[in-house]
Amino acid sequence: MATVFMKWLETSPETYDRGIQLLTLGRLTPLKEKIAREYVQPGMRVLEIGCGTGTLTQMMAERGAAVTGIDASPLMLAEAQAKIAAAGLDKRVTLKQMDASLIGEKFEPKSFDLIVSTLVFSELPVSAQTYVLAACVDLLAANGRLLIADEVLPQNKLGRWLYWLIRLPLVLITWLLTRTSTAALVDFDNLLSEVGFNTNRTVSYLVGTLVLYEAAPANLQSPISNLPAAVNGRLHHQTTILTLLKDAWALFFRVIPPYPKQQPGLYAIGQPDETAPVLVTGNYDLTVRRVVKALDGAIDCWLLVADSAGINVWCAAGGGYFTAEKVITAVKSSHLEEIVSHHALILPQLAANGVDGWKIRQETGWGVHWGPVKAADIPAYLAARRKKTEAMRWVRFPLKDRLEMVSATLGLYGLMILLPTFIFWRHLFWPVTAVFLSLAYFYAIVLPWLPGKDGLWKSIPLTVLALAGLGVWTAVIHPLPPRQLFNWAIALTAFSVFTGGELQGMSPLMRGEQANWGWEATIWAVLAAIYWVTPLLTK
């Protein structure tokens, strides 16, 4: 079920274009046409960072330029490739799957006359923006230009207020229709000049919220030395009303986006020096806070927060959101090389299902060590010179975690099942709620003692217990008429199969709950058939 939901959340290339059109009120296309018309000349070497579905790529190639387009998403690239092929522009266009942060290494210095990027920089953390801009300085040939079209957060209060007034409904509608959203640049003019660009805003649409920057390198020297401090700050463990509220939300609704995120980048915990260990994690707010809680006051270290789309490391790695590329980007953009004297990264063990350790070793020269499963074990792991005990490498699923994860799963499913019950069958709302919740929490408590190798098998003893409970209820406490007894028996069986089958995804102790879908669907179909057919036979 969760995966169906995730599928719906995914932005496909087709809906992405539509979403962007909606969000920018159609202003982006004229902007792109202007770029192609006024800045691109035949024979120019153009690099497009984040070519998306290739709209601008095609326009620029049609003007006669040799365009290299990069994008991090293979889906978008495939769409762009199709577009370019259909227009017969293959010879002038090279498309590559690449993260923006790698351009400095993958392309030769001074090899482009024009670098173009639309709606990409606002998606990057500030540290990565700085890094990519610095690379652009190196890549531009003499008299080269950098063009950035992006959303910009206005500087003054009134401007910001207006911005949100216009944006909020737009963002909501667009997200609902296309699952597309964008971010906005903050204080970008200053960043451009800090990196070494002379800039002017040539076009500005929608009260200055959609801007085209035209920038030229101020001098020919590489400006790495005047970068702003690479470290994002120091993280402390603290409990505030806000963290309590976030915890409460996460307890029941953590599967519902948008996920609370931490800004990716390098952080200090305690007083780390150049020999302090570097720990890597994802940028899910809850993950970062739990790591900090485990480490603050215990050890001094660097925490490198990589962009995992705000998802916990296990699910993000499994779903392709937390990858070697994301870690490499974080290492490069945080200037880690200049901050510590060693070359060892410690990654969470539960990211190993998606982060290719060998790729990181090969592309960065940094060593990759798989740390313990639980953040709480990190101090002991470091004290033992990066040796894991068996207990540190195995996933455990103690009662506290089981209760937490059942609550997290029930938040969404509870809404999906109980809300319709409340609306359509209100007289059944309280009994159904009571049965649904008690069955799920009962399952969480007795899980280790129920026989069966996975959730689906465990749902058999759960069903037996649930039906026994129903028997006791009708015999001792409140006799039910046969028809109602029959309905409850069917419902309890269906609930039990659902609970066992779906709650399997709660922990990396069993296979993903998707493994059960076939059987779950079959069992429900049989139950539905019994429910409809039996009354006909007994009439």
Added chain:
Amino acid sequence: MSENPTFWSSIAEHWEIARTLRHLQIHFDAEKCTGVWQCYEVCPVGCWTPNLETRKVTFHDPDWCIACGACVLQCPEKAIELK
């Protein structure tokens, strides 16, 4: 990619995911193993143990395997397959 999923094709896709995930099994080629023990380092359910004599690894009970794919991804010799 360009074809739009229909209701039935989505059902079929999910059915296929379920079937595959349910039946995935580890296939380990001990010949290829060079003893870097990355699988042991990353397995969250203890399927792999290093053998100090042969310097290779041993695969345990397939019933424990949760088919997460970590060992497959981290094995530099591609000695492990999940199929």
